[in-house]
Amino acid sequence: MVQENSFKDTALIVLSCDGYSDLWITFIDTFFDNWANCPFSxxxxxxxxxxxxxxxxxxxxxxxxxxxxxxxxxxEQLEEKNLFFFLEDAFLCEKVDNIEFTKKYNFFIENKLNYLRLRPAPKPDIKYNKDFGELSNKSMYRVSLYSSFWKKDVFLEILKDGESAWEFEINGTKRSSLYDKFFSTNIEFFNIIHGVERGKWINNSLKKLKNNGYIINSERKLLYKNSFEEKIKVMLVLLKHKFLDLFPSSKREYAIKFFGNIKRFLFEK
Structure with missing residues (x-):
């Protein structure tokens, strides 16, 4: 088992920028309300x-x-040798089980993994056990950052200056094929409210946060014109992820393009 002081080897990084600082107070409030005993800096x-x-x-x-x-x-300012990534618009909405979280951290450390994602989106394509699966070097979104552990040196080798976050997910996935020991959980660990998409509040997410008593000091516009449009887009996302899990890694790109075409046909006329 991982000793308590080994948590000092890992930094939890909330990915953000000046332009999203209006979300910080809400993120911090929801984070510590649900994970007050987070073991990392x-x-x-x-x-x-x-x-x-x-x-x-x-x-x-x-x-x-x-x-x-x-x-x-x-x-490069960090002394820690491992990274754990979070997003500033991923608002925790349920208490985090620190015992279960530590088990997953143990798996990452004890097996000397290069990468462990706690979100199976898409699911791992190589079976390992009931809790974890391996991501083959052909797996799509192999380097997706949210809710993922990384060895820092491996991450910096895969990261390439000049890319956007979207380009990193596509091109970084290809570069990651040179590395083994990329794993994912079989079940999503964190329960979150995904707050912002394309720089705008997701209508239902904003409503949930307000209903949970959080004060939102943000003047961002709403993403959807009406709730029906939001429900359709959310349904398409859920269907896409379920659909992807039916295909081998080499064919998942076609499934993503298929759902992208449906979305453009419905909403981008």
Missing amino acids: IYILSNTKKCEDKRIKTLLSGDDVDWSSSLRKGI
Whole structure:
């Protein structure tokens, strides 16, 4: 089992930037309401704005040249040798089981993994046991960052300056094929409210946060014009992930294109 002081080897990084600082208070409130005993030092990545909450450390990356360059500048400030990534618009909505979380961290450390994602989206394509599966070197979104452990040196080798987050998921996945020991859980671990898409509040997510008593100090616009449109898009996302799990890794790209065409036909006329 992992000793308590080994948690010091891992940094939890909340991926963000100055332009999303309006979400920080809500993120921090929901995070500590549901995970007050998080065992890691917590950092938020920003450009020039510093987080005022003393429970969070800020990694300042300077002017926003591009997504990957900013992320590299932030990570290179860390002494920890492992990384665990979170997103600033992933609002925890249920208590985190620290015992179960530690078991997953143990699996990452004891098996000397390069990567462990706690979100099976899509699911791992090589069976390992009831809790974990391996991601083959052909698996799509193999480097998806949210809710994932990384060896820092491996991450920095795969990260390429000049890329956006979307480009990293596509191109970084290809670069990751040179590395083994990429794993995922078989069941999603965290329960979250996904708050923002394309820079705008998801209508139902904003409503849930307000109903849970959180004060939202943000002037972002709503993403959907009406609730029916939102329900259709959410349904398409759920169907896409279930559909992907029916296909081998080599064929999943066609499934993603298929659902992308449906979405464009319905909403981008």
